[in-house]
Amino acid sequence: MKRIVIFLFSFFLLINTGFGQAKKPTLMVLPSDAWCNSKGYMLEFDNQGTKEKIPDYKRAFQEDLDLINVVSKINEIMAQRGFPLKNAETVLKSLAAESAEDNMTTGKTKGGSIAESPVDKLKKTAKADIILQLTWDVLATGPKKSVRFNLQGLDSYSNKQVAGAQGTGEPSFSAEVAVLLEEAVLSKMDNFVTSLQSHFDDMFENGREVVIRIKKFDSWSDDLEKEYNGKQLGEIIEDWVQANTVKNRFSKTDYTENMMLFEQVRMPLYDASNKALDTRNFVRNLQKLIEAPPYSIPCKLTMKGLGQATLTLGDK
Amino acid sequence: MKKLSGVIIVVVAFLLSGLPTHSAFAQAKKKANKDTEDWRYEVECAGVGKEGTYMIKVWSYSKKPQVAMEQCKKNAVHAVIFQGFAGGGQGCTPQKALTNNPALEQEKADFFAEFFADGGKYMKYVSTANDGAIGAGDRVKVGKEYKVGVIVTVAKDNLRKDLENAGIIKSLTSGF
Numbered sequence: 001m002k003r004i005v006i007f008l009f010s011f012f013l014l015i016n017t018g019f020g021q022a023k024k025p026t027l028m029v030l031p032s033d034a035w036c037n038s039k040g041y042m043l044e045f046d047n048q049g050t051k052e053k054i055p056d057y058k059r060a061f062q063e064d065l066d067l068i069n070v071v072s073k074i075n076e077i078m079a080q081r082g083f084p085l086k087n088a089e090t091v092l093k094s095l096a097a098e099s100a101e102d103n104m105t106t107g108k109t110k111g112g113s114i115a116e117s118p119v120d121k122l123k124k125t126a127k128a129d130i131i132l133q134l135t136w137d138v139l140a141t142g143p144k145k146s147v148r149f150n151l152q153g154l155d156s157y158s159n160k161q162v163a164g165a166q167g168t169g170e171p172s173f174s175a176e177v178a179v180l181l182e183e184a185v186l187s188k189m190d191n192f193v194t195s196l197q198s199h200f201d202d203m204f205e206n207g208r209e210v211v212i213r214i215k216k217f218d219s220w221s222d223d224l225e226k227e228y229n230g231k232q233l234g235e236i237i238e239d240w241v242q243a244n245t246v247k248n249r250f251s252k253t254d255y256t257e258n259m260m261l262f263e264q265v266r267m268p269l270y271d272a273s274n275k276a277l278d279t280r281n282f283v284r285n286l287q288k289l290i291e292a293p294p295y296s297i298p299c300k301l302t303m304k305g306l307g308q309a310t311l312t313l314g315d316k
Numbered sequence: 317m318k319k320l321s322g323v324i325i326v327v328v329a330f331l332l333s334g335l336p337t338h339s340a341f342a343q344a345k346k347k348a349n350k351d352t353e354d355w356r357y358e359v360e361c362a363g364v365g366k367e368g369t370y371m372i373k374v375w376s377y378s379k380k381p382q383v384a385m386e387q388c389k390k391n392a393v394h395a396v397i398f399q400g401f402a403g404g405g406q407g408c409t410p411q412k413a414l415t416n417n418p419a420l421e422q423e424k425a426d427f428f429a430e431f432f433a434d435g436g437k438y439m440k441y442v443s444t445a446n447d448g449a450i451g452a453g454d455r456v457k458v459g460k461e462y463k464v465g466v467i468v469t470v471a472k473d474n475l476r477k478d479l480e481n482a483g484i485i486k487s488l489t490s491g492f
Contacts, residue, residue, distance in 0.1 A: 080473070081487070081489075167403075167409055170406060170408075188409060193488060194412045196488065200491065
């Protein structure tokens with residue numbers, strides 16, 4: 001009886017670990033800066049004497065019906081493919097509501113408010129792992145109109161375009177812009193999804209492409225050039241990255257005594273126990289190494305989405 | 317009795333006269349299927365179809381125009397799965413194939429042999445536009461063969477979904 005129980009337990013354990021699922025990236029459609037600028041959906045502010053413009057997504061979603069239709073069509077197609085997108089308009093609304101709720105929340109007995117560091121505040125923006133950046137304009141030749149359409153899938157961490165579809169539709173005398181836009185979405189989405197699929201295939205084969213930053217607090221008296229058994233700390237970190245990446249793939253973009261930047265780091269999607277990894281879990285192992293003897297350096301680990309982690313040395 | 321044997325002779329002669337035609341038709345069909353396997357067909361976009369469909373024009377070859385016309389349906393589904401097609405006029409956008417695995421046809425040979433058999437499952441996803449009527453210039457005699465162009469509609473969303481469910485092609489979410 002005992003044997004049967006052990007067998008069943010190991011069997012279910014095997015099933016559980018055997019079907020590990022990779023962390024699913026989040027996707028969100030946003031209009032491009034160029035589109036917002038051409039439509040006048042921009043916010044202008046004075047940045048220490050320099051006038052700067054940033055896109056006003058809230059106004060764009062409140063006022064542009066064509067934008068809502070296009071975003072909704074893309075969302076619908078992606079949901080049919082089993083990949084529902086985050087809806088930017090709803091994300092913006094829930095961020096505003098969450099902020100208001102945080103301001104109003106106080107503890108019942110001690111009257112404390114919600115703890116929020118300046119970094120936490122900065123991180124409260126609409127974000128996704130892959131941004132589907134949307135641009136279109138209407139071209140006119142005499143009475144004929146056509147739509148030039150461009151959809152780019154941009155990876156938020158590597159800043160690379162991982163998918164794309166673009167082109168100009170057939171000019172029409174009579175069709176309305178809304179119809180031309182729908183036609184553009186319908187005819188371009190298959191190619192877009194195919195290129196996104198190729199990106200995912202590459203990710204499963206060669207690992208997720210992420211960015212790792214190493215920094216130091218200025219209160220820490222040592223730096224990355226400190227030597228341990230004839231090796232600099234920076235080299236020890238680099239060796240760890242090399243040993244733990246898929247096919248040893250990474251690029252060391254910057255290396256000074258104060259900071260290191262690793263780009264195009266191909267981290268595995270699963271750990272040794274077949275559990276899905278994000279960049280924080282991945283870099284956590286490096287943190288453990290550095291915090292343990294002989295280095296014994298306290299470190300602070302912060303993450304940004306699935307694909308970026310920063311390890312700051314010298315403090316917690 | 318003499319009368320009866322006369323009738324039998326007439327019936328046998330009638331059946332025998334039909335056999336060569338039937339055999340030629342079967343041979344033409346076999347050749348057309350071989351052409352599909354050898355990618356001997358041409359496909360071009362014919363317009364923007366309804367949502368979830370592709371409207372394409374397929375050119376097929378056969379000594380029998382009827383066979384070529386019928387083979388166009390099979391070739392259309394074959395092209396959508398393995399080849400994709402170029403864009404052009406009528407607001408057409410080039411479309412990639414449903415699979416990006418170049419060896420899929422060989423890897424899943426058993427599945428596709430059944431799928432593309434005469435009267436096979438491929439029929440579920442394809443229909444001819446204009447009731448199969450072809451334009452004046454769409455039936456061309458090339459040497460001993462006919463080259464026939466037919467506009468067909470392929471239900472690509474359904475086709476993709478069914479192939480994903482059957483585990484033949486990967487879905488966007490596979491692995492997540």
